Amino acid sequence: MSAVTAPAERRYRRVVRASAGYDLVVTAGFATPWSYALVHAALSGLGDRLGLGALPALEPAQLLYANLMGSIVVVWSVLRLRRPSRRYGGYDGVARVLFALWQGWALAHGFSSVLWPFLLVEVAFAIAQLVPRARWRVRPGAGRAGSAEPAEAPEQRVLS
Template sequence: MSTVTAPADRRYLRVVRASAGYDLVVTAGFATPWSYALLHAALSGLGDRFGLGTLPALEPAQLLYANLMGSIVVVWAVLRLRRPSRRYGGYDGVARVLFALWQGWALAHGFSAMLWPFLLVEAAFAVAQLVPLARSRPRPGAARAGSAEPAEGPDQRVLS
């Protein structure tokens, strides 16, 4: 497989990197109990100051889930920063649709309005990563040679 050279492909990979950079910055604070306690206090203070509401009191289960989410998103972000691809952009776009759905659900059930900016960014990156892939899908009925899942290569840039 050849490396990506088309301007549209380079732009797309910049979007994948940008979404990864955003994730790294926004979720790094969730990755450890100590950083999340500081982040929790800061977000609650901001929410209170701007009338958006505060976060619920920190409890061990909430801390565990925040740390698990933060850890996996940080690793996923580093992967996309180091090896951006159309495939990873597609998977990330789908994950962002799911995150946005659950954020919307939380807002509908009374969660702090401070979640709105995060939901909007999730939705924007989902659109930016999924729409270009939908436009470049192969025609229906076009058979792919070989197995159902192509072998991974260092320069593979397609979403299977």
């Protein structure tokens, strides 16, 4: 069984950090009612101009769910930016598979085609984060007892 090489680990952490940066940029506008109203109007107008379809009218329940999702993704993004790791990349890859499934479901049920670029990015980052993990093997004794997760560098304390 082979250990993960340092260059492969660095590349993987860059992918985790890049996916976090993308998420932060794309979802920060979802985190507050005021910013989401602007994002909603911009995406709806873009979809309408490009012939992809406008978004449904903004309603309080939609706003609430967008804000909850935006808030959680912003926090998750900051964590991965500050501490990119194999573990977080794996969790993020699984989350992206779920996001892609639900985006595909929405598209299949008539949602605006403005969602396609976001779906493609979700799939690309899911592949980039999950495929390398599937190839890595654990060195005997490298991980915790009973764990398939290779040992990672110890977390550094950050005073903030």
